Amino acid sequence: xxxxxxxxxxxxxxxxxxxxxxxxxxxxxxxxxxxxxxxxxxxxxxxxxxxxxxxxxxxxxxxxxxxxxxxxxxxxxx
Numbered sequence: 001x002x003x004x005x006x007x008x009x010x011x012x013x014x015x016x017x018x019x020x021x022x023x024x025x026x027x028x029x030x031x032x033x034x035x036x037x038x039x040x041x042x043x044x045x046x047x048x049x050x051x052x053x054x055x056x057x058x059x060x061x062x063x064x065x066x067x068x069x070x071x072x073x074x075x076x077x078x
Contacts, residue, residue: 049075 052063066072 055063063072067074
């Protein structure tokens with residue numbers, strides 16, 4: 001301990017670096033060898049494009065307003 005300790009309080013320090021390294025190792029192991037992050041991101045982009053395609057005029061105006069207000073990312077920014 002150090003001299004910041006008092007009779008009422010004790011300083012407790014915990015280094016989570018080893019735990020974080022183990023967590024990352026387990027996440028990557030769970031994803032498996034065939035996980036392709038580029039394909040996942042491309043799929044996300046396509047899903048985003050599909051979500052906002054085929055809007056009627058009112059929906060498109062609302063979408064454009066939300067993009068202009070930076071509430072939603074614009075095309076190609078997702």
